[in-house]
Amino acid sequence: MINVHHIPICPFCQRLEILLELKERRDAVRFEVVDITRPREPHILALTSGSTALPVMEVEGHGALKESLVLMRFLEDRFPEPPVRREAPFERAVEELLLTLCDPFIGAGYRLVMNQDASRRDALIDGWNASLKALDEFLRERAVGEGPWLFERFGWAEVAFTPFFQRFAMLPYYEGVGVPDELTRVRAWWDACVAHPAVQQTSNEEVIKLYYDYARGKGNGALPEGRERSTFAFEPHWRDRPWPPQDKYAPGASDAALGLV
Numbered sequence: 578m579i580n581v582h583h584i585p586i587c588p589f590c591q592r593l594e595i596l597l598e599l600k601e602r603r604d605a606v607r608f609e610v611v612d613i614t615r616p617r618e619p620h621i622l623a624l625t626s627g628s629t630a631l632p633v634m635e636v637e638g639h640g641a642l643k644e645s646l647v648l649m650r651f652l653e654d655r656f657p658e659p660p661v662r663r664e665a666p667f668e669r670a671v672e673e674l675l676l677t678l679c680d681p682f683i684g685a686g687y688r689l690v691m692n693q694d695a696s697r698r699d700a701l702i703d704g705w706n707a708s709l710k711a712l713d714e715f716l717r718e719r720a721v722g723e724g725p726w727l728f729e730r731f732g733w734a735e736v737a738f739t740p741f742f743q744r745f746a747m748l749p750y751y752e753g754v755g756v757p758d759e760l761t762r763v764r765a766w767w768d769a770c771v772a773h774p775a776v777q778q779t780s781n782e783e784v785i786k787l788y789y790d791y792a793r794g795k796g797n798g799a800l801p802e803g804r805e806r807s808t809f810a811f812e813p814h815w816r817d818r819p820w821p822p823q824d825k826y827a828p829g830a831s832d833a834a835l836g837l838v
């Protein structure tokens with residue numbers, strides 16, 4: 578049996594769900610939900626040996642594994658059909674090369690959404706645009722065929738990037754920033770990725786409501802000043818909460834205004 582301890586909204590965890598969807602093996606792995614707004618259970622902490630980040634996977638008869646890209650590779654080896662990674666060595670290397678752009682892209686997006694200092698905004702937007710330009714250039718140079726993907730179908734790189742395209746629905750909402758108009762190649766990739774049937778575990782509405790605290794500079798269930806409930810809380814359900822205020826540089830909304838109590 579394979580168990581994954583996960584946070585349903587976590588983009589790193591979602592990578593595993595997307596990969597399993599593509600393989601039609603979602604039921605081969607048991608996903609156990611962790612509420613990040615409550616103290617972590619000691620047995621889960623023990624699995625992550627010191628760190629607290631999820632996802633963490635327990636593999637019966639072996640032990641625990643962490644780091645979403647490592648877990649993706651494990652699942653790809655454990656459930657090889659249909660292959661999602663490219664099999665030809667050069668193509669696989671091109672996929673890995675594109676993945677080296679993922680962490681800088683993630684960092685640029687989160688720095689911008691979490692920034693609380695309006696005077697740093699322009700520099701952070703420059704960083705965001707530069708990370709997208711690098712993706713645009715990579716795709717123009719390396720993508721194969723006429724379609725939007727790196728290769729001919731939604732594949733390994735798309736699994737790794739798409740959860741972040743979905744999380745960065747935060748940026749138009751809270752920062753009025755998206756993909757620059759001239760970067761048409763990465764725009765086409767992004768749009769095709771978020772429309773793919775295997776990635777529909779979340780929605781823009783869920784992301785925008787749950788990540789309000791990130792837009793107030795507090796990540797991973799931490800609380801902004803004056804608040805007692807995290808927007809990452811499971812209750813009340815996000816569908817029953819109002820849309821949060823868009824002006825993240827204005828004084829923050831209360832638990833009540835966010836529909837959390």
Ligand SMILES: N[C@@H](CCC(=O)N[C@@H](CS)C(=O)NCC(=O)O)C(=O)O
Nearest residue numbers: 587588589629630631632644645797
């Ligand atoms: N590099 C890790 C990052 C995982 C990560 O940052 N997970 C976040 C949720 S999105 C987390 O578990 N945060 C809570 C914590 O660290 O306690 C991976 O790829 O798995």
